[in-house]
């Protein structure tokens with residue numbers, strides 16, 4: 686991003702091309718032979734599934750042609766966790782795919798982008814990063830795609846992995862790895878972008894006090910095949926929403942209970958009676974990631990029990 690002056694908090698994203706970014710980081714060429722390729726240039730609030738699918742194809746093609754040992758994807762931070770999760774499910778390689786970004790515009794005092802890019806290239810060039818799924822390197826931390834979430838609107842310390850913790854750290858290009866992701870990913874994932882991916886509509890509805898239940902009907906009328914409820918607490922919603930959701934669930938719309946709370950798992954629940962309503966729970970996935978898993982999962986006929994199992998697997 687670029688801003689009008691160097692202490693501006695607001696700025697326009699998607700303004701710097703990949704060649705300029707690579708050129709702005711001293712020492713990158715000592716870490717790896719880096720070549721830039723522009724797949725898209727948008728603020729990540731404008732990220733689309735069309736771009737994600739293009740990106741997944743390009744990564745798979747580069748790896749299967751043996752053209753790269755690792756890939757870094759520069760991406761805005763707003764929806765980075767969504768693209769990371771999508772790629773974690775659709776990239777078919779053990780080779781490192783490392784996403785990075787910046788919280789401060791490139792024109793700011795103490796811009797964070799250059800060091801983040803340096804560290805991301807160091808991790809992508811590191812054979813020890815292989816087989817750990819899609820990683821996100823920001824602010825000296827190495828996060829796994831399943832676990833990370835954006836927690837602060839402006840701070841460089843925005844990404845946390847609150848449930849599972851970090852994959853590692855990277856300080857001026859020197860990485861330490863603590864663990865591998867606990868869930869299935871990349872080369873072991875059953876999902877794919879091959880054969881043309883038309884993703885079904887899945888909406889997210891944000892629960893709140895006195896939530897209007899007809900939001901559910903609006904989504905279904907607009908063609909949603911699934912609805913993720915960003916529920917309060919452990920995936921809760923008010924009685925009116927619960928009964929409307931149960932009615933559409935009985936007609937085959939998949940309802941997933943996730944949570945608007947930033948950390949904690951959503952568990953199957955007697956209060957909501959998931960067994961009777963046919964609701965699923967997102968387990969560790971936040972609403973945005975739970976939606977992406979459901980969109981990919983609905984490309985094939987699956988029972989509710991099989992769909993539920995996916996949330997415990999990925």
Ligand SMILES: NC(=O)C[C@H](N)C(=O)O
Nearest residue numbers: 698728729761762763788
């Ligand atoms: N600093 C950022 O990355 C935020 C920006 N709006 C984006 O996600 O593209």
